[in-house]
Amino acid sequence: MKTTWLGTALMGLIVGAMILVPFVWTGGEAANLVALILVWALFAIGFDLVFGTAGMLSFGHAALLGSGGYALAILTVAHGWGFMPALGMAALVGAAMAFGLSIFAVRVSGLFFSLLTLALAQMIYVLASTKLRGLTGGLDGIAGVPRPALFGIDLYDNDNFYVFIVVVFLIGLGLMALLRASPFGRSLRAVQANEVRAAQLGYNVQRLRQAAFVISGAYAGVAGSLLASLIFYISPQMLHWSVSGDVLIMTVLGGKGTLLGPVLGVAVFELLKEELSQYTQYWYGILGAVFIAATIFLPNGIAGLFAPRRDRDKGEGR
Amino acid sequence: MTGGLLRCENIHVAYGAFKALSGITHEFRPGHVYGLIGPNGAGKTTLMNALSGHVPVAQGRAFLDDRDVTGLSIHARTRAGLGRSFQITKIFAGMTVLENLEIAAFAHRYRVQPFWLPAGRFLKVREAAERVLEQVGLTRLAHRPAEYLSHGDQRALEVGLTLLGEPRVLLLDEPLAGVGNEQLERAIGLIQRIVTGRTVLLIEHNMDVVMRISHEILVMVQGQILATGSPEQVRNNPAVRSAYLGEEP
Incomplete structure (x- = not known):
């Protein structure tokens, strides 16, 4: 789906305003929440390259997020690596994990791709919880995941760490904007729109899908690292299939196939969760109802509100 | 354009027990137009699918x-x-006509x-992309989403997508359908x-057109x-x- 120029600008303004809130409202609390949103948004942006742009419903993205997080935690806590090299390595580990999964997964399409990614990711979840206990700390996870040390600034202060996350997020967002607008991004959309025609034109469809998955893995790896660093902790929970489900819900809620839609989806999801969980332990059920209502009344997600009417009526945003 | 010699040697294609092609051998000479005619189910499209790689060949070779x-x-x-x-028609819905053609051009380059x-x-x-746009007569529709084109214009776009690959051998499956x-x-x-x-x-089922354009006709049956x-x-x-009219010889 294409949003209008004005729609994209409006969405950009909303995201920009959200990023600015913690600068006005200091004290760490707002920074913590928006940081969480931006980290998940980074994950969702990467997820949507596979889901919204290339048209593959991955149900195994938790494995990519988690392996990135574990890579950073293990390298920094157990091997004394600096934060920045470990962050770079986490991106590579996320990409490598994605490449590994893709060897099996891109051979099949549609539902089989979803199920295969789910199965492979659950396998990794079980491995991290049990067999690889020596490396991952098993169900106890790894505590004391550090934050970066840069230019002598105290990044254990939430407001300062927030700035770091904003910078990483904006770099990730900018790179994704370029990727999506590039011939590579267009070829992914072509594969989604008509796979047979794309192959007939000379595109190596499997290779393109694999590339999208690997890039997505790098995004997930970075997001997982930042998440672990934000809460100083990682456990197999980050590898759990429900994480893959959450990022899917966030992306659909925000509007798949758009650059800023997933960011808004994450924001709404996290804000609702934050508010609802203060009142009831059944917040996830209410969130589910909101999601169902959204799929009925906003079939193109929140971004659909910013699309031309012609595209809005079609339901599926393609 | 040089080259473009296409050779089929004893090509067999089977869908389960059904033999869609049994032993197609022919040499298609460069620069010539070959009309494939025959009743429905004769294997015309299957031959194109076999030559372009959409169905596996059980036996035989293509050069x-x-x-x-x-x-x-x-x-x-x-x-x-x-x-x-x-x-x-296989075009990219959700993209404009020009974007469709650009995707084909990127693939080629x-x-x-x-x-x-x-x-x-x-x-x-x-x-x-714009050159082909003009060639297929869609310049005035360049920025229209492809799925909103009339059927005839979509067929023209379909042909245009094929042209951007600068093929030496061109397989046209009912371009006038x-x-x-x-x-x-x-x-x-x-x-x-x-061509x-x-x-x-x-x-092509329009016999006038096939007879007018083709240098050679291949009649396929079963x-x-x-x-x-x-x-x-x-x-x-x-x-x-007799084969075409379904009469016993």
């Missing part, structure tokens, strides 16, 4: 300019110089798609222009080539007449 392409994937055959249009610049910055690609009378002459003119200088296999010859010879062949 493009003496290169064995039998085991190659669809995209590799395209890069080897083979173009294909489909009976059922780059093995690894550039990811470091926005697509709009590639002016050579834009020019190539569903084109209305008012657009027919324009569509025929387009096909006549694009020039290429090796072309043409499936997965085999029943007869070949000039349009004149085929028209007067009694076996062809």
Whole structure:
């Protein structure tokens, strides 16, 4: 789906305003929440390259997020690596994990791709919880995941760490904007729109899908690292299939196939969760109802509100 | 355009127990237009699918300019110089006509798609797409989403997508299917222009068009080539007449 120029600008303004809130409202609390949103948004942006742009419903993205997080935690806590090299390595580990999964997964399409990614990711979840206990700390996870040390600034202060996350997020967002607008991004959309025609034109469809998955893995790896660093902790929970489900819900809620839609989806999801969980332990059920209502009344997600009417009526945003 | 010799050697294709093609052998000479005719289910489209890599060949070989392409994937055959249009229109919905053509141009020009610049910055690609846009007569619809085009215009776009690969061998599967009378002459003119200088296999039910454009006709029945010859010879062949009319000889 294409949003209008004005729609994209409006969405950009909303995201920009959200990023600015913690600068006005200091004290760490707002920074913590928006940081969480931006980290998940980074994950969702990467997820949507596979889901919204290339048209593959991955149900195994938790494995990519988690392996990135574990890579950073293990390298920094157990091997004394600096934060920045470990962050770079986490991106590579996320990409490598994605490449590994893709060897099996891109051979099949549609539902089989979803199920295969789910199965492979659950396998990794079980491995991290049990067999690889020596490396991952098993169900106890790894505590004391550090934050970066840069230019002598105290990044254990939430407001300062927030700035770091904003910078990483904006770099990730900018790179994704370029990727999506590039011939590579267009070829992914072509594969989604008509796979047979794309192959007939000379595109190596499997290779393109694999590339999208690997890039997505790098995004997930970075997001997982930042998440672990934000809460100083990682456990197999980050590898759990429900994480893959959450990022899917966030992306659909925000509007798949758009650059800023997933960011808004994450924001709404996290804000609702934050508010609802203060009142009831059944917040996830209410969130589910909101999601169902959204799929009925906003079939193109929140971004659909910013699309031309012609595209809005079609339901599926393609 | 040089080259474009397509050779089939004893090609067999089976769907389970059903033999869709049994032993197709033929040499398609460069620059010639070959009309494939025959009743429904004769294997015309299956032959195109086998040549372009959409169905596996059970037995036999296909050569493009003496290169064995039998085991190659669809995209590799395209890069080897083979173009294909489909009976059922396959275009990219959700994108404009010009974007459709640009995607075809990028596929032809780059093995690894550039990811470091926005697509709009590639002016050579834009020019190539615009040339074809004009060739197929869709310039005034350049910025219309492809799915909103009339059927006839979509067929023209389908042909345009194929052209951007600069194929030496072109497989056209019913390019006129569903084109209305008012657009027919324009569509025929387009096909006549694009087949020039290429090796072309043409499936078309409009007999006037096939006979007019083709240098040679292949009559297919039940997965085999029943007869070949000039349009004149085929028209007067009694076996062809009976096969086509469904009479016992």
